[in-house]
Amino acid sequence: MSARPGSTLLAGVRVAWQTVPPGGTRRDVADALVARIATASTGSPVIVGRRCERCGASDHGRPVVSGAPIQASVSYTADVAVVAVADACRVLALGIDAERGTGTSEDGLRGLITPGQRTSLRRWTRVEAVLKADGRGLSVEPGRVRIERSLHGVHGSIAGDSAARGVTTARGAPGIRPRLLRVRGPRGIVISLAVASV
Ligand SMILES: CC(C)(COP(=O)(O)OP(=O)(O)OC[C@H]1O[C@@H](n2cnc3c(N)ncnc32)[C@H](O)[C@@H]1OP(=O)(O)O)[C@@H](O)C(=O)NCCC(=O)NCCS
Numbered sequence: 001m002s003a004r005p006g007s008t009l010l011a012g013v014r015v016a017w018q019t020v021p022p023g024g025t026r027r028d029v030a031d032a033l034v035a036r037i038a039t040a041s042t043g044s045p046v047i048v049g050r051r052c053e054r055c056g057a058s059d060h061g062r063p064v065v066s067g068a069p070i071q072a073s074v075s076y077t078a079d080v081a082v083v084a085v086a087d088a089c090r091v092l093a094l095g096i097d098a099e100r101g102t103g104t105s106e107d108g109l110r111g112l113i114t115p116g117q118r119t120s121l122r123r124w125t126r127v128e129a130v131l132k133a134d135g136r137g138l139s140v141e142p143g144r145v146r147i148e149r150s151l152h153g154v155h156g157s158i159a160g161d162s163a164a165r166g167v168t169t170a171r172g173a174p175g176i177r178p179r180l181l182r183v184r185g186p187r188g189i190v191i192s193l194a195v196a197s198v
Pocket residue numbers: 026027030050052053054055060061062063073074075076077096097098128131132133134135136137138139
């Protein structure tokens with residue numbers, strides 16, 4: 001499924017998407033998008049890499065931007081790369097997740113978060129966005145992610161966080177409770193953004 005390139009600004013976060021061309025590498029497409037947005041907003045050339053919160057490796061894990069104070073997150077679905085980019089002076093942590101489908105509850109998604117329970121792609125993308133903002137990803141049980149609605153919007157958190165911190169490096173953002181936003185992206189793709197502001 002292809003999508004026309006596009007972008008939107010939400011809570012100070014630039015979200016952009018682009019189809020990976022045939023023969024192209026999705027990570028190259030995502031990183032070029034991140035670099036373009038980062039350079040346009042800061043005026044500095046940047047390098048986009050990865051850093052694993054768990055083992056410290058630089059070939060996988062959360063995107064890291066060198067050369068400017070920028071937070072970034074990346075997701076792929078079908079042949080579309082989706083990125084989120086923000087000023088690290090305003091945003092402490094960022095997570096984005098995109099899935100092809102609809103946002104409604106589906107039987108096929110039963111057990112994805114909680115054993116035996118149905119869920120929706122909206123909820124699943126929110127859970128993954130929170131785990132990416134946290135930096136530990138799916139090494140944290142998805143069922144530990146709490147999603148709460150209030151007058152101040154929808155926020156995510158991770159239950160029992162302090163115990164889990166003992167098994168990861170300290171590079172994550174402890175105790176974050178990111179705001180969760182719906183991104184209106186390409187048709188047929190559900191995108192959720194988790195933003196923890198400074
Ligand atoms: C992050 C994760 C939730 C993404 O799942 P997914 O839905 O399959 O993949 P998506 O397309 O949405 O996202 C992929 C991107 O997530 C990002 N990512 C990977 N690990 C991440 C993490 N721990 N935190 C934040 N972002 C992460 C990367 O930018 C990756 O893109 P890349 O392949 O170009 O590097 C899942 O892959 C994961 O939890 N990985 C880490 C597991 C882990 O900690 N392993 C230990 C290794 S030592």
